[in-house]
Amino acid sequence: MSQTAKDLPRGWKEVQSKSRPDKVYFLHVKSGEKTWKLSHVHAKERELRHRAAAAHADRKKSRPTVGDSDLESVQALHILVKHAGSRRPSSWRQETITRSKAVAEAKAGGIRDKLVACAKANPDRPLEALRALFEEIAKEESDCSSSAWRMIYSPHHLDALCGSSPCSAKRGGDLGPFTRGKMTPSFEEAAFALKVGGLSELVESDSGIHVILRVA
Incomplete structure (x- = not known):
């Protein structure tokens, strides 16, 4: 191996030219790029390192810090329509809920339509x-x-509910403010995606079908 080959950045190799036996060229194994000049190889590597560093800086800048994520909170109201397939198909309104999921979706959709019209x-x-x-x-x-x-x-947030009055229906659907990690994933994703005053599409969870209104 020549001294030049030892100086090549990773991914490049020195190749003996068949058309010019006294010459070698430099090949980037992955991309297939070729050049006769070692200076071009190093210039290309400097460019790639610069791009990688810039991309890393952009990702770091756009990534929220743990503290910011923990502090972010929303306040939302919700309306829940259960169905026979809900994890607990009963409520304060009805001891045993027998409606199908399709009927629950239709009912929740009708409620949402009224809210949109309002x-x-x-x-x-x-x-x-x-x-x-x-x-x-x-x-x-x-x-x-x-x-x-x-x-x-x-599940890890259940202890916070002890001693409270968790029937949100009696409070107009108000769940109060909550941060990330407190709600079941589908509900949390929908709530945090809304702007203040935003009304969600129908959201499904183990509990049933939800309509969510973000108020803060």
Whole structure:
């Protein structure tokens, strides 16, 4: 191996030219790129290192810190429509829920349609009007109870519910503020994706079908 070959960056190799027996060229094994000049090889490597460093810096800059993630919180209201396949198919409204998942989705979809229409009818104060109607419907129609709320929360957060009044339906669907890691994944993802005043699409969890309104 020549001294030049020893100086090559990883991924490059020295190749004897067949057309010019007294010459060697440099081949990048992965990309197939060729060059006659060693200086071009090192220039190419410097460019690649610069790009990699810039990309790493961009990723680091855009990645939230643990502290920021822990501090981020939302406050949301929700309406839950259970079905026979829910983990606990009962609620304060009905001892045994027998409706199918399709019927539950249709009911939740109808509720969401009413809420969307309300927001459109009140463009000057959409959140105020939407929240008022949302709370009214939640108190009458939501199947959320102590057991349902416990299933929305992730298991490690259950102790925080002790001594509280977890039936959100009686509070107009208000779950209060919560941070990441507190709710079941599908519910958390939907809630954190909303802007304040945003209304979710239908969200499915083990508890049933949810409609979520972010209020803070």
